[in-house]
Amino acid sequence: MKPIQVGLLGIGTVGSGVFNVLQRNQEEIRRRAGRGIEVTMVADLDVERARAVAGEHVQVVSDARAVIANPDIDIVVELIGGYGIAKALVLEAIAAGKHVVTANKALLAVHGTEIFAAAAAKGVMVAFEAAVAGGIPIIKALREGLTANRIQWIAGIINGTTNFILSEMRDKGLDFDVVLKEAQALGYAEADPTFDIEGVDAAHKATIMSAIAFGIPVQFDKAYVEGITQLAGADIKYAEQLGYRIKLLGIAKRRTGEGVDGVELRVHPTLIPAKRLIANVEGAMNAVVVQADAVGTTLYYGKGAGSEPTASAVIADLVDIARLASADPGHRVPYLAFQPHTLDQAQAALPVLPASEFVTSYYLRLRVADQAGVLTKVTGLLAGAGISIDAVLQREADEVGGEGAAQTDLIILTHETREGTMNDAIVQMQALPTVLAPITRIRKEELN
Amino acid sequence: MKPIQVGLLGIGTVGSGVFNVLQRNQEEIRRRAGRGIEVTMVADLDVERARAVAGEHVQVVSDARAVIANPDIDIVVELIGGYGIAKALVLEAIAAGKHVVTANKALLAVHGTEIFAAAAAKGVMVAFEAAVAGGIPIIKALREGLTANRIQWIAGIINGTTNFILSEMRDKGLDFDVVLKEAQALGYAEADPTFDIEGVDAAHKATIMSAIAFGIPVQFDKAYVEGITQLAGADIKYAEQLGYRIKLLGIAKRRTGEGVDGVELRVHPTLIPAKRLIANVEGAMNAVVVQADAVGTTLYYGKGAGSEPTASAVIADLVDIARLASADPGHRVPYLAFQPHTLDQAQAALPVLPASEFVTSYYLRLRVADQAGVLTKVTGLLAGAGISIDAVLQREADEVGGEGAAQTDLIILTHETREGTMNDAIVQMQALPTVLAPITRIRKEELN
Numbered sequence: 001m002k003p004i005q006v007g008l009l010g011i012g013t014v015g016s017g018v019f020n021v022l023q024r025n026q027e028e029i030r031r032r033a034g035r036g037i038e039v040t041m042v043a044d045l046d047v048e049r050a051r052a053v054a055g056e057h058v059q060v061v062s063d064a065r066a067v068i069a070n071p072d073i074d075i076v077v078e079l080i081g082g083y084g085i086a087k088a089l090v091l092e093a094i095a096a097g098k099h100v101v102t103a104n105k106a107l108l109a110v111h112g113t114e115i116f117a118a119a120a121a122k123g124v125m126v127a128f129e130a131a132v133a134g135g136i137p138i139i140k141a142l143r144e145g146l147t148a149n150r151i152q153w154i155a156g157i158i159n160g161t162t163n164f165i166l167s168e169m170r171d172k173g174l175d176f177d178v179v180l181k182e183a184q185a186l187g188y189a190e191a192d193p194t195f196d197i198e199g200v201d202a203a204h205k206a207t208i209m210s211a212i213a214f215g216i217p218v219q220f221d222k223a224y225v226e227g228i229t230q231l232a233g234a235d236i237k238y239a240e241q242l243g244y245r246i247k248l249l250g251i252a253k254r255r256t257g258e259g260v261d262g263v264e265l266r267v268h269p270t271l272i273p274a275k276r277l278i279a280n281v282e283g284a285m286n287a288v289v290v291q292a293d294a295v296g297t298t299l300y301y302g303k304g305a306g307s308e309p310t311a312s313a314v315i316a317d318l319v320d321i322a323r324l325a326s327a328d329p330g331h332r333v334p335y336l337a338f339q340p341h342t343l344d345q346a347q348a349a350l351p352v353l354p355a356s357e358f359v360t361s362y363y364l365r366l367r368v369a370d371q372a373g374v375l376t377k378v379t380g381l382l383a384g385a386g387i388s389i390d391a392v393l394q395r396e397a398d399e400v401g402g403e404g405a406a407q408t409d410l411i412i413l414t415h416e417t418r419e420g421t422m423n424d425a426i427v428q429m430q431a432l433p434t435v436l437a438p439i440t441r442i443r444k445e446e447l448n
Numbered sequence: 449m450k451p452i453q454v455g456l457l458g459i460g461t462v463g464s465g466v467f468n469v470l471q472r473n474q475e476e477i478r479r480r481a482g483r484g485i486e487v488t489m490v491a492d493l494d495v496e497r498a499r500a501v502a503g504e505h506v507q508v509v510s511d512a513r514a515v516i517a518n519p520d521i522d523i524v525v526e527l528i529g530g531y532g533i534a535k536a537l538v539l540e541a542i543a544a545g546k547h548v549v550t551a552n553k554a555l556l557a558v559h560g561t562e563i564f565a566a567a568a569a570k571g572v573m574v575a576f577e578a579a580v581a582g583g584i585p586i587i588k589a590l591r592e593g594l595t596a597n598r599i600q601w602i603a604g605i606i607n608g609t610t611n612f613i614l615s616e617m618r619d620k621g622l623d624f625d626v627v628l629k630e631a632q633a634l635g636y637a638e639a640d641p642t643f644d645i646e647g648v649d650a651a652h653k654a655t656i657m658s659a660i661a662f663g664i665p666v667q668f669d670k671a672y673v674e675g676i677t678q679l680a681g682a683d684i685k686y687a688e689q690l691g692y693r694i695k696l697l698g699i700a701k702r703r704t705g706e707g708v709d710g711v712e713l714r715v716h717p718t719l720i721p722a723k724r725l726i727a728n729v730e731g732a733m734n735a736v737v738v739q740a741d742a743v744g745t746t747l748y749y750g751k752g753a754g755s756e757p758t759a760s761a762v763i764a765d766l767v768d769i770a771r772l773a774s775a776d777p778g779h780r781v782p783y784l785a786f787q788p789h790t791l792d793q794a795q796a797a798l799p800v801l802p803a804s805e806f807v808t809s810y811y812l813r814l815r816v817a818d819q820a821g822v823l824t825k826v827t828g829l830l831a832g833a834g835i836s837i838d839a840v841l842q843r844e845a846d847e848v849g850g851e852g853a854a855q856t857d858l859i860i861l862t863h864e865t866r867e868g869t870m871n872d873a874i875v876q877m878q879a880l881p882t883v884l885a886p887i888t889r890i891r892k893e894e895l896n
Contacts, residue, residue, distance in 0.1 A: 137593025145585025315596030
């Protein structure tokens with residue numbers, strides 16, 4: 001069988017990895033795929049660098065459209081990133097009848113519906129294993145490995161930068177700003193780390209997983225996104241004393257019954273029990289926990305970024321396409337795991353819920369005056385709101401205010417409650433004269 | 449599209465799970481597969497029980513061959529187990545042109561070559577996700593998710609019974625025999641637990657994984673198999689003091705260079721660093737770590753047995769077949785990940801190595817006379833054999849022998865060495881008059 005010819009759009013970190021791994025393991029990949037898979041054309045604005053990576057036998061151009069226009073190219077791999085030119089090129093490649101592989105989570109989380117519709121109309125495949133959790137084959141696991149299951153929730157450490165920062169903050173007792181600089185120096189965080197530390201990158205990935213898990217369209221605009229920039233070292237320490245670790249999780253949870261049917265789609269720092277495996281995922285590593293009705297809990301762990309781990313996922317997609325491209329499109333694995341014509345109906349039945357409808361438990365830290373009756377007042381307000389308390393940690397007074405009044409931290413773990421209810425309770429607690437600073441609230445998930 | 453019709457051979461624990469999950473999640477599964485998947489016929493010797501599970505709308509027979517002969521059945525699911533009648537029925541189903549799904553690791557590890565050859569000749573699929581690690585989609589991950597990679601090694605906790613026993617021995621400080629009885633009472637161990645506790649079940653699974661990872665045929669007869677029946681509570685304790693846990697691992701490791709090209713295929717109790725995620729997989733849970741050149745380390749965790757977790761894997765195979773059955777057989781995913789015609793050549797290039805060629809590190813426990821010079825003699829013998837020492841733990845004398853001579857345990861961790869070399873050194877150490885009891889040797893893997 002003649003080799004599959006691949007055109008790369010962009011040959012930076014990931015593109016180089018794809019090129020190098022395809023070369024190094026070509027024999028092994030051919031033995032699996034049943035045919036060769038060869039990069040025969042590369043487009044990159046930096047033609048010199050591209051030529052240095054790809055060598056003499058590969059056609060290197062600066063114009064991505066020349067790759068798309070090349071009739072010999074079977075699959076176009078988009079590694080440019082972002083929503084801009086990448087979107088135009090992916091749609092043009094589809095229009096030209098090319099199968100597309102992309103690692104671009106931002107593009108799919110925001111414009112996936114349009115892209116998959118265009119691909120379905122042309123009968124081409126769009127594969128994106130590399131878009132979520134790098135080298136971990138989590139898309140394949142969700143889309144094919146767990147097809148028997150009604151998936152209940154997914155919770156993942158899906159951003160290596162923030163997990164590295166949180167691991168360092170805990171290990172070394174350092175503050176966010178200090179660790180961010182270290183992460184930038186080590187290459188774990190970009191010069192502009194906004195998308196990572198504000199949770200946007202994780203939300204892109206959680207959005208894609210929510211679609212595959214629940215059979216709904218991608219709806220990034222409805223995701224709740226909270227990053228780690230406001231996280232204090234003190235909360236990491238208190239959490240630890242209570243048996244928890246704080247991780248930035250991307251969560252997609254199916255909610256049915258109790259009058260609310262929908263999907264919680266949220267990214268935020270989360271307390272999780274220290275004894276859970278995922279709580280022990282350190283540094284830049286990624287892991288995703290999936291809870292499903294038949295299989296129970298499964299977990300997938302590995303490198304979420306980097307040149308060759310990401311390339312591993314891109315090439316797995318290339319092999320899948322090499323195998324399935326010749327099959328009747330009606331029999332291929334659907335882009336988002338469910339048949340496209342069923343997504344809209346599911347969206348109506350399972351809307352993405354507003355944050356006020358989240359149901360979760362909470363960690364609260366209140367800076368309070370160290371005087372009799374404070375705890376009673378605070379817990380009384382919570383009880384009045386119907387929020388039950390799981391644990392209380394009251395610190396010894398550690399600071400004397402200007403007028404001689406001792407202050408202390410009061411830490412409360414709650415049981416599950418509606419977020420709207422909690423928000424109202426926080427407003428009430430905040431209004432107490434004995435509560436001396438803005439209340440810190442971090443969500444908590446038991447993940448069991 | 450008309451529903452896929454499935455015939456079950458055997459409707460015990462797993463069969464009931466398959467039936468129930470297909471019923472419960474039929475809508476969701478249809479949305480994924482693009483067509484319905486229905487069990488329309490069941491064969492079980494216990495026709496009454498089968499009818500009670502399957503209900504009135506399913507044809508129940510006692511003769512499995514009636515299912516195979518039914519022209520309406522597209523896929524035969526073999527859930528009988530064992531090498532006997534199951535083998536005959538699988539081959540007959542293939543001969544009748546049926547696709548086959550099986551959870552039967554023993555059958556595939558021993559007779560896989562014959563079965564896959566028959567299936568290839570008939571152009572039918574044989575899928576077996578449920579045969580390894582129950583509900584964890586590890587076969588799919590290895591066969592499709594990691595196709596870009598040269599896999600270096602796999603190490604898995606792939607037998608829940610033994611992991612439960614080892615977890616309990618460590619947690620409660622109990623001996624093997626006591627915990628085995630508890631495991632039997634709880635249903636975690638069978639009345640005849642031989643296949644589990646002697647490592648045979650894990651070796652079946654490791655054999656299948658070795659084939660998929662390295663592109664060699666299944667060669668169960670060449671696997672090294674050592675169970676947990678000889679494991680003493682003392683070794684679990686000493687291991688813990690040294691920062692290790694003992695797990696029964698199924699290991700498949702590629703060895704190249706240094707004059708030895710081949711595959712280590714082995715199941716045995718193994719010390720692993722307590723800080724590794726897989727060391728913290730407790731109870732009856734399973735986990736598999738895969739080390740591969742592009743992606744690095746990945747880990748897959750979940751339930752390795754049970755009715756619905758196993759059914760989850762069986763149904764994932766059914767959906768795969770529903771999708772791919774119509775595709776040209778030349779484009780399907782190969783049974784063992786690599787194109788069948790390449791396996792024999794790979795077997796010649798990568799033979800399964802004899803135990804004497806294993807390279808690993810070791811935990812040694814020697815019962816020695818508590819007198820000057822013993823440690824020097826023992827370490828001298830190891831040094832003479834070229835075996836370097838990583839750590840020594842010498843206990844205080846804890847027992848007085850008949851003639852008033854104090855005894856103690858001497859624990860040694862070595863660096864990596866050839867197993868043949870270690871065996872010779874143990875013979876020499878055993879011959880020392882100051883070594884008072886048979887030396888305990890447990891292999892150690894750093895898994896990094």
